[in-house]
Amino acid sequence: MNRLNDKAEEIRRSIFKMICDGGGGHIPASLSIVEILVALYYEVLNVTPETIGEPGRDRFILSKGHACVTLYAVLADLGFFDKSALDTFGRRGSILGGHPDMLKIPGVEASTGALGHGLPFGAGIALAGKMDNRDFKVFVVMGDGECQEGSVWEAAMFAAQHRLDNLCVIIDYNRLQAMDELDEIVSVSPLADKWRAFGWQVKEADGHNIKELIDVLSALPFQPQRPSMIIANTIKGKGVSFMENKPIWHYRMPNGQEMRVACNELGIDPE
Ligand SMILES: Cc1ncc(C[n+]2csc(CCOP(=O)(O)OP(=O)(O)O)c2C)c(N)n1
Secondary structure: OHHHHHHHHHHHHHHHHHHHHHOOOOHHHHHOOHHHHHHHHHHHOOOOOOOOOOOOOOEEEEOOHHHHHHHHHHHHHOOOOOHHHHHHOOOOOOOOOOOOOOOOOOOOOOOOOOOOOHHHHHHHHHHHHHHOOOOOOEEEEEEOHHHHOHHHHHHHHHHHHOOOOOEEEEEEEOOEEOOEEHHHHOOOOOHHHHHHHOOOEEEEEEOOOHHHHHHHHHOOOOOOOOOEEEEEEOOOOOOOOOOOOOHHHOOOOOOHHHHHHHHHHHOOOOO
């Protein structure tokens, strides 16, 4: 497990450097999902740069597309595209923009950014897999604030009705939404009960504990004939102390002194 914890730290450094060098991005939202993506891509997902075109591969959809730099760092590390592309993030002509583009970036399965689309898209792919008698799984990572979108609940009903037990959603439950606390905007609690009421099998996990995440993900489907939901308890901004649980940092760049503190905490050599 040390290897994966080290990998998570490496991905955190990559996220921070990419966004600071690129001049803008969602740092805390990206730090929130590091362990979730590391658990999925390094232990669970049956997909590689060689098999990305094969119909039987597992699918991953990052529905909270504003956290795309985490996905970029992981995909580059696994060789889906050259790591040098990370240095171009946010620049004119780069394949790596502020939201992921499936037509430009090898390994990206869905263009996302407009919240509420990843689950409907994933549910459609999961149904197609069932109809084609394939045994791949579809994983969707969503934000907790994203659960306010009506399209999420339409897809939730659809997935339960079609018994999509090849579909797993992981909610990044950091309890913040953009610039405020989720409960101060439109509360989604009790989150687990809501999903259960829609016919989903729900488990909770510490979203920063890679072993716990892998254990839960290894138990899929949680119940045959039902879609699975993992509510991952997370901290928005995890790893940079002054950003943790602070909504103001949703889309904000650190100044010189803040940059030095963050680099020190993440183990980045300040140049
Ligand atoms: C349909 C839509 N409405 C609004 C936005 C603007 N937006 C970008 S990130 C964000 C916050 C989403 O909250 P949450 O899903 O909890 O993500 P987190 O705060 O953890 O990053 C919003 C509202 C968007 N991207 N898409």
